[in-house]
Amino acid sequence: MADAAARLIALDWGTSSLRAYRLGAGGAVLESRQRPWGILHLPEPAPAGFEAALRGIAGDWIDAAPGAPLLACGMVGSAQGWAKVPYVDTPADAVDLSARLQRIQRPDAAPLQVVPGVRCPGERPDVMRGEETQVVGALASMPALAAGSQLLLPGTHSKWVEACDGRITGFRTCMTGELYAVLKEHSILGRPAREAATAAADDEGAFDGGVQAARGREPLATQLFAVRTLVLEGRLAAAHSLDYLSGLLIGDELRAMSGAIQRDAPLALVGEPALCARYRCALAAFGRADVPVVDGAAPAGLWALARSAGLGR
Amino acid sequence: MADAAARLIALDWGTSSLRAYRLGAGGAVLESRQRPWGILHLPEPAPAGFEAALRGIAGDWIDAAPGAPLLACGMVGSAQGWAKVPYVDTPADAVDLSARLQRIQRPDAAPLQVVPGVRCPGERPDVMRGEETQVVGALASMPALAAGSQLLLPGTHSKWVEACDGRITGFRTCMTGELYAVLKEHSILGRPAREAATAAADDEGAFDGGVQAARGREPLATQLFAVRTLVLEGRLAAAHSLDYLSGLLIGDELRAMSGAIQRDAPLALVGEPALCARYRCALAAFGRADVPVVDGAAPAGLWALARSAGLGR
Numbered sequence: 001m002a003d004a005a006a007r008l009i010a011l012d013w014g015t016s017s018l019r020a021y022r023l024g025a026g027g028a029v030l031e032s033r034q035r036p037w038g039i040l041h042l043p044e045p046a047p048a049g050f051e052a053a054l055r056g057i058a059g060d061w062i063d064a065a066p067g068a069p070l071l072a073c074g075m076v077g078s079a080q081g082w083a084k085v086p087y088v089d090t091p092a093d094a095v096d097l098s099a100r101l102q103r104i105q106r107p108d109a110a111p112l113q114v115v116p117g118v119r120c121p122g123e124r125p126d127v128m129r130g131e132e133t134q135v136v137g138a139l140a141s142m143p144a145l146a147a148g149s150q151l152l153l154p155g156t157h158s159k160w161v162e163a164c165d166g167r168i169t170g171f172r173t174c175m176t177g178e179l180y181a182v183l184k185e186h187s188i189l190g191r192p193a194r195e196a197a198t199a200a201a202d203d204e205g206a207f208d209g210g211v212q213a214a215r216g217r218e219p220l221a222t223q224l225f226a227v228r229t230l231v232l233e234g235r236l237a238a239a240h241s242l243d244y245l246s247g248l249l250i251g252d253e254l255r256a257m258s259g260a261i262q263r264d265a266p267l268a269l270v271g272e273p274a275l276c277a278r279y280r281c282a283l284a285a286f287g288r289a290d291v292p293v294v295d296g297a298a299p300a301g302l303w304a305l306a307r308s309a310g311l312g313r
Numbered sequence: 314m315a316d317a318a319a320r321l322i323a324l325d326w327g328t329s330s331l332r333a334y335r336l337g338a339g340g341a342v343l344e345s346r347q348r349p350w351g352i353l354h355l356p357e358p359a360p361a362g363f364e365a366a367l368r369g370i371a372g373d374w375i376d377a378a379p380g381a382p383l384l385a386c387g388m389v390g391s392a393q394g395w396a397k398v399p400y401v402d403t404p405a406d407a408v409d410l411s412a413r414l415q416r417i418q419r420p421d422a423a424p425l426q427v428v429p430g431v432r433c434p435g436e437r438p439d440v441m442r443g444e445e446t447q448v449v450g451a452l453a454s455m456p457a458l459a460a461g462s463q464l465l466l467p468g469t470h471s472k473w474v475e476a477c478d479g480r481i482t483g484f485r486t487c488m489t490g491e492l493y494a495v496l497k498e499h500s501i502l503g504r505p506a507r508e509a510a511t512a513a514a515d516d517e518g519a520f521d522g523g524v525q526a527a528r529g530r531e532p533l534a535t536q537l538f539a540v541r542t543l544v545l546e547g548r549l550a551a552a553h554s555l556d557y558l559s560g561l562l563i564g565d566e567l568r569a570m571s572g573a574i575q576r577d578a579p580l581a582l583v584g585e586p587a588l589c590a591r592y593r594c595a596l597a598a599f600g601r602a603d604v605p606v607v608d609g610a611a612p613a614g615l616w617a618l619a620r621s622a623g624l625g626r
């Protein structure tokens with residue numbers, strides 16, 4: 001290859017997708033790739049499928065830089081993953097996480113190191129795997145957040161993370177993304193859009209209508225069915241009904257977390273730009289405008305953890 | 314047949330199942346049957362499938378009593394049903410409903426009359442089809458409820474109905490049953506129970522734990538994921554995790570409707586006894602003990618509507 005050699009081959013390996021980053025000096029992303037090989041969708045059956053996925057997405061990078069360390073975060077470290085890596089309890093920072101990397105030996109090849117997830121103990125415990133690395137990356141990218149902030153990582157399972165003095169001190173999960181997906185695919189609320197001949201472009205008006213409804217006095221339980229009745233009455237287009245549902249669910253998440261939103265501490269969104277843009281609009285409707293969005297947090301976090309562990313220098 | 318002739322052949326015809334009742338003098342249920350032939354699961358493709366289902370479930374009753382009128386309620390009167398019957402707006406009583414029965418002609422046979430659904434207009438309109446007939450039946454069965462009461466009809470789409478002076482004056486739908494079903498079948502929360510080797514008996518302790526959690530300060534949005542983490546931590550048995558989820562969702566419905574529960578008016582449960590028993594326990598946890606359960610409301614309502622329409626004398 002013509003460009004600089006890899007210092008670190010970094011993997012963000014979740015349930016449904018696998019992302020790989022070839023990182024150069026200073027953690028610069030030289031190249032990135034994505035495959036649908038989440039731990040439940042490997043190209044071959046597990047356990048051989050893990051190695052096959054790793055070679056499939058990054059075999060040429062590994063061959064070109066055999067000395068580069070390999071570091072992964074995410075569900076690859078879960079009971080269904082390549083190796084079960086015990087959680088680290090909150091409070092936890094990059095030093096705690098990098099001290100607990102778990103090494104997976106690979107025959108005649110560099111080992112893969114896996115970042116542990118984080119557990120928030122308590123009456124209703126909470127867990128994350130992968131998001132802890134994005135938080136480390138976000139704090140490294142925006143040092144102003146490290147002293148004390150709320151980080152919101154939207155997704156299948158949204159995470160609301162409290163950071164203080166560079167540590168993850170607590171967090172809460174909202175299953176908003178999964179709730180949206182199952183209602184879209186399997187409930188009566190998704191039927192009009194499923195039956196619509198063509199997929200519609202995102203409709204901001206319908207999304208905002210859902211957010212505004214969620215801000216009102218009625219709880220979600222008595223509002224969900226309106227996604228159906230508004231379509232029945234011709235007041236919501238079938239093609240836009242899922243935007244309304246998305247607004248309703250994201251709005252309900254923000255209402256549930258209104259204490260965190262109203263707190264006088266920096267708030268940042270971390271994650272995929274299109275989804276963060278939806279949350280950004282919804283946060284503005286809840287009185288929190290101009291929330292910054294941190295992109296590329298996963299490779300930044302993997303780089304920071306590798307450096308903290310003495311890898312990838 | 315040896316026993317009394319049918320005065321009315323009554324059908325409760327929903328989305329996923331079809332129930333038929335052979336009613337004798339005074340509306341007595343002489344015989345009842347159930348088939349999985351909801352309007353979306355007919356034994357043959359629609360439209361012929363409707364007649365096939367009707368003959369399949371009640372052909373012998375019809376042949377034995379060719380003069381008996383046929384009356385149906387439920388989704389059979391929806392756009393996906395046998396004929397689309399316009400909604401009657403609230404306030405609506407048995408007289409309003411029986412005046413708007415829609416007749417479906419059947420060649421060389423008695424017509425099928427279909428009860429209209431009810432619509433509650435407003436900013437977020439609401440609709441029901443089938444439950445209005447159960448309400449009519451419940452008010453006929455327990456006249457003390459007619460003056461002013463709240464009727465709770467649990468199900469796929471729970472209905473909370475305000476009755477006043479024998480009329481349906483308003484109602485609200487909570488999609489609790491459907492939410493439970495899609496989360497059980499398709500989300501990560503249902504996975505432990507789906508993977509458990511054998512189905513467990515209902516666990517009252519786990520159900521009550523979910524109800525109690527829903528009564529607390531945390532909203533549902535931040536509590537759902539605990540169904541997973543409590544299993545991960547060994548504090549909730551995989552086999553009982555769906556009971557906890559059920560308690561959480563029913564508890565959230567009750568919290569959303571706490572205004573109706575705390576009102577100083579009679580409250581009654583109408584519907585399937587096992588499901589009503591779960592709601593009854595949950596209502597007791599919310600401070601409303603000994604709520605009566607009305608069973609058999611659908612045939613009672615169909616009988617009352619038939620009499621009001623001059624059928625089935």
